[in-house]
Amino acid sequence: MDNVSNQEQSIELLQQLGLKEYEAKSFVALARRQRGTAKNISETSEVPRTRVYDAIRVLESKGLVETQHSNPQVFRAVTIDEAVNTLKSEYVERTESLRSALGGLEPTDEEESTDAAHEVWSISGDQGITSRTQQLIEGATEELILVIGHEGIFTDQLVEQLRAAQERGVNVITGAVDEELRTEIQDSLPEIEVFVSGLDWLSRSPLPGDNTEISRLLLVDREAILVSSFTETRDDDREHEQGVFGRGFDNGLVAIVRRLMATGLLSGNDPETGEA
Amino acid sequence: MDNVSNQEQSIELLQQLGLKEYEAKSFVALARRQRGTAKNISETSEVPRTRVYDAIRVLESKGLVETQHSNPQVFRAVTIDEAVNTLKSEYVERTESLRSALGGLEPTDEEESTDAAHEVWSISGDQGITSRTQQLIEGATEELILVIGHEGIFTDQLVEQLRAAQERGVNVITGAVDEELRTEIQDSLPEIEVFVSGLDWLSRSPLPGDNTEISRLLLVDREAILVSSFTETRDDDREHEQGVFGRGFDNGLVAIVRRLMATGLLSGNDPETGEA
DNA sequence: AGGTATTGTGATTAAGTGAGTGAACTGCCG
């Protein structure tokens, strides 16, 4: 069972790393047995025997498989560590090439933009939101209020960033949607004030069909905010994190959140404005 | 000129990292200007305006772009470092997942193989060959003869491995195809014996149409060998390294190379068997 | 307010790639 899932996951990961289906399946089949002929591979994977050869050739050129040109040909996979390191270094090299290529791009000469004071930007995907959160935390000088609505968000990295902010004199205040999460956070950050949000609608929406879940709420120096939530994508059932962030003291969104945060901080009673 | 190539290279690299053509082009266009509308992007890239939106959405979900939902929408790319790090960590994570997934595979229970004494395996691609070379060098216990036919092969990593072998008591002998390369190697490895191969046909083939170039020739403990060469692939004009390695004292290939190496070592006169 | 240009969404077609299948060729065996 676990092995089955390991196998399938390996195949999926290999495909995400650029291999085709047949290539991935052939490699996994070969990795399981020390060596094998095309027939063997075709049996343990579900690759048509006649196409094993193509797949192996590609794998060989990527340094993942070696071939013995006997009759029948015998193939063998390199060790797992070798294979993984090969793939990894391939991609690391590509990203580094990309870094220098992008760095060498000439900017288009365009009139420089309007001031960024009243904008609201939307981002999506865990990656980008985490990155933007980090950037905002690092830019804080006075005050930093962060409400965590989902334990998956609360990473070691985040703990470090908050602690660093605290140490450079920023007034760090964190909140959680429920007591359980609050305790967990307080344990990790003993020197920082952690509260349970008084805003009831944060933890669960009062609207019936609404199954979004607030995951982060960040207010920096009372002039920049970030809000993100998990939404159930109906297509595939994976959750996807979406968010917005805005900047500027008089930015409408910022103003609202500032007010909201103050409400949640000052009292445990929830504002009547439960809906909308 | 250089900028043009940077741009094209960026696009190509982004595609190799899993982005589609439109996505890559849109990102590069956006990276060059701080911000832009769909129209702007469509102009500086060659992406049809109406398809920019799709591309941006994907980029956004990967954390590479942020969107301002005004009218017209304005997009902006995250910083280059942020983008590259995001992509990099995505792939590093995948490779690590792969490592554990592959590690958890159950081996198929198959009768264990015939002894590996007389086999010849072929490998291809710089990656795999370098890796196999390293493995062979690390496994040497008595003697190690290495002829380097191409300066690209002679890396710092290789120097380290040879030095390590030397220090654990292996008799390391290296050779080069010409005096220039010999000097370079000798400089890096003063404590190791470096000779110029007496085998003339190593550096250039006596056959007319043959533009392959020997790149490495390795003999380990007189019982394992590796030979590799660069071949001009006629399809695209990139060079591709191909090689074979074999094991077993009485393996035919090993025997031949052993003899050959001895010839090259003992004398500067080339054996009459220049061809074939 | 009406008309026009611009912006955004969706549908549709064309082209390319990869999965799946089978025929033909090779060499090996009796």
Next chain:
DNA sequence: CGGCAGTTCACTCACTTAATCACAATACCT
């Protein structure tokens, strides 16, 4: 020489992606 396994090649089908178009929505101008 015929049969058989191994290998290669050519082809079809399905799916993804590139490319174009039609139309709706919105802002802008007069």
